[in-house]
Amino acid sequence: MMIALKTYLDDHKSAIDAALIGYLRQYSLTDRMLRPLEYAISAGGKRVRPILCISACIAVGGQARKAMPLACALEMIHTYSLIHDDLPALDNDDLRRGKPTCHIQFNEATAILAGDALLTMAFEVIAEAASDAPDPEAKLWLQILRSVSEAAGCRGMIEGQARDLGFEGIKLNRNDLESMHRLKTGALINASVHTGALIGMGSDQQIERLNDYAANIGLAFQVVDDILNVTGDASILGKAVGTDQSRQKNTYPALLGLEQSELYAAELIDRALLALEIFDKKADPLRAIARYILYRNR
């Protein structure tokens, strides 16, 4: 990883981590919910979605500070989805990023509530930031609310998760696999970039290009994830490898083979970089993130 990107990611990650903990403490009445929420949110995520949100805001000329509440809301939604996905009735995972998952560390009831709490809190954070914004920005925040809620809902992440569950053991074609991923992980990544550009007051053309960028890196992210489940090192990834194959999960390596999957990931990243052509150097972090997706954890 380039030193400049590493510093950029580390700095933003620290700021996001601090802001997230601040929100949890502000919105939790007692330790009862605060402890599992802090545990889940501090589990060492890379903060991909909030960093994309802030970077998209910067790319269109906005200030990182303005995107921070939104960035935190997106990470809360992502974290809630992981907590619920890990539950015994869903993926039944005991480990996440090398640590016991929420229902193992606490219990199932707490994990279900903690997920519900984070999803709800995301909208509390958006509501608060929107209420504090100057009046003319109220409409903009409603657009953001719409984009985020749609991405997280039945026309986005939840439908993707439901398809993923329903597809286990069924062999998919490439189209079905792709549309599942566009919903399950792509929708929230798209919303992160899209709403970051909205809060940064990007032009229609900028927003269109950034949507294109997001769609390509979102899919690339998933393809690389599938590849790492085959070739990765469990101690670096912080989760078990080889699990997709044993669960007969539909993956790109299973469908295309490993080599074609790697070529496809590279092609998606090329398309993402092409979409950024109209931007100046303020989009360099987005460019670096796109390249980093290809080479992470190797």
Next chain:
Amino acid sequence: MMIALKTYLDDHKSAIDAALIGYLRQYSLTDRMLRPLEYAISAGGKRVRPILCISACIAVGGQARKAMPLACALEMIHTYSLIHDDLPALDNDDLRRGKPTCHIQFNEATAILAGDALLTMAFEVIAEAASDAPDPEAKLWLQILRSVSEAAGCRGMIEGQARDLGFEGIKLNRNDLESMHRLKTGALINASVHTGALIGMGSDQQIERLNDYAANIGLAFQVVDDILNVTGDASILGKAVGTDQSRQKNTYPALLGLEQSELYAAELIDRALLALEIFDKKADPLRAIARYILYRNR
């Protein structure tokens, strides 16, 4: 029940039911999620929260039609909370309103996702209604968003649910029992009345009185619920009775005795009616609902 109230409730219930199904079909991409969502939302609820929301809007001089999206969002949040509360890891209930609960009818994974979907959809519905509203109302909708998200979150319903779980088997004093209920069921009932009054453009004084009304009926509702679990008829209630005692749940009858509990419920309803004194006959439905709470299902 007075005939007039019955007609009022039936008419609004039908309109709410139709609007809810309309939203589910609009926001669900495929049958995969639509079927469990329709099942859960059609399970025969009395639509207390949406009717309160619409009635509060009417009481301050607003039009019922304007409150409908909000009313549906509130019912979605209520329904999600029931689906998740019924899960094996939480209350482990097999029946709800005389029908198999969502995880029994489908499976646990589907029930978790369906709950997540309804919570998210509530915010999609609010976002859509807010975007469609005239510009000057944008700030009002952000206030509504804030009120609803706070009521559903860690400073409301979720903290209440977490306390309820943590308190099972521990004997509570009246204060702790009351604050648990104010969070678990009171917060969303308050938000229903409060946001209904907001969308109806109620004055500060009207809103203050309605908040007082809501706090009292919310608690009365819970006290009567506890009483019915002791004295009720399972076939009319559509759920098992006597379960609180066998689970050593903290209830008003257990704490105060049955007679004192009935007196307390009546006192709360008196207070609620007193709070409505400043309103004209447009608040008659709210008055009738308060009285109905005391006598439901007997």
